[in-house]
Amino acid sequence: DIQMTQSPSSLSASVGDRVTITCRASQSISSYLNWYQQRPGKAPKLLIYAASSLQSGVPSRFSGSGSGTDFTLTISSLQPEDFATYYCQQSYSTPHTFGQGTKLEIK
Amino acid sequence: QVQLQESGPGLVKPSQTLSLTCTVSGGSISSGSYYWSWIRQPAGKGLEWIGRIHATGSTTYNPSLRSRVTISLDTSKNQLSLKLSSATAADTAVYYCARERGYDYVDDYWGQGTLVTVSS
Numbered sequence: 001d002i003q004m005t006q007s008p009s010s011l012s013a014s015v016g017d018r019v020t021i022t023c024r025a026s027q028s029i030s031s032y033l034n035w036y037q038q039r040p041g042k043a044p045k046l047l048i049y050a051a052s053s054l055q056s057g058v059p060s061r062f063s064g065s066g067s068g069t070d071f072t073l074t075i076s077s078l079q080p081e082d083f084a085t086y087y088c089q090q091s092y093s094t095p096h097t098f099g100q101g102t103k104l105e106i107k
Numbered sequence: 108q109v110q111l112q113e114s115g116p117g118l119v120k121p122s123q124t125l126s127l128t129c130t131v132s133g134g135s136i137s138s139g140s141y142y143w144s145w146i147r148q149p150a151g152k153g154l155e156w157i158g159r160i161h162a163t164g165s166t167t168y169n170p171s172l173r174s175r176v177t178i179s180l181d182t183s184k185n186q187l188s189l190k191l192s193s194a195t196a197a198d199t200a201v202y203y204c205a206r207e208r209g210y211d212y213v214d215d216y217w218g219q220g221t222l223v224t225v226s227s
Contacts, residue, residue: 001170034213043203043217044154050211087154091212095169096144098154 002026002090006099012107017078021102023071023088032092035064035073038101039084047086048073078104109133111204111218119198119225125191129204129218136185137162142207143187144214145178147200155200159207160187194225 003026013019023033031051036044046055048064051071061076075082083106088099115127129143136143144159158168160178168176177190191198201222205214 032212043220044214045217046213046215049213049215055215089154089214091207091214094156094159094167095171096156096212096214098156100153 001095002029002093002097004088004090004097004099006086006088006102008102009100010103010105012105013078014107015078015080019075019078019104021073021086021088021104023066023073023099025069025071025090025092028068029090029092031067032090033064033066033071034089034091035062036087036089037082037084038087044087080106109206109216111206111216113202113204113218113221115221115223117222117224119194119223120227121195121225123194125189125194125198125223125225127189127202127204127221127223129187129189131185131187131206134206135182136180136187137182139163140209142209142212143178143180144205144207145187145189146203146205146214146217147198148203148220149197149200157189157191157202161209196225199223199225 005024033051035048038044052064063074085101085103110132112130119125139162142159145157160166175192201220203220204218206216
């Protein structure tokens with residue numbers, strides 16, 4: 001299985017801040033990297049697919065980059081609704097493994 | 108707009124089979140353009156991919172669960188199902204069904220999830 005490692009595991013930030021979350025794959029996954037947002041008690045929501053493509057309806061303050069083994073999710077200006085847990089997922093090979101999550105909290 | 112809704116018993120006894128159904132609306136599970144997946148999440152923990160099925164009936168399972176998992180389709184009801192045999196407390200989780208796009212393998216639509224507790 002491909003192992004996905006996110007950092008940091010948790011992050012405190014303020015509204016308006018720019019934040020970056022990183023995800024590293026244990027082997028090259030090309031650009032088969034997706035980012036999900038999960039609010040408490042809710043299902044994950046697709047934000048970014050293919051490393052850098054913004055899912056329809058997702059605000060443009062979210063962006064993704066990277067290829068191979070190293071990827072980043074950036075939120076350019078945090079909004080109150082962005083405080084949630086974020087997961088990366090590789091869809092290069094099955095099983096489609098997820099990172100352990102990054103919990104974004106209000107400072 | 109595609110919608111997915113999981114259903115099934117919220118409590119399963121140890122050693123019994125955990126069985127869930129996912130009803131899809133707004134799209135056909137017979138479409139060859141998609142896979143249909145199951146993913147689970149223990150309380151306070153991360154996400155685990157269980158497996159998927161294509162409209163052709165082809166299945167792929169997580170090796171860690173392969174010996175106990177069966178995913179199937181009921182095209183007449185537009186439903187997919189999950190069966191997990193020999194359940195233990197470690198199988199206690201919220202279970203999600205999701206639609207996976209066949210051209211880029213992305214889970215774009217998810218159900219709201221259903222909590223299954225394995226306990227006597």
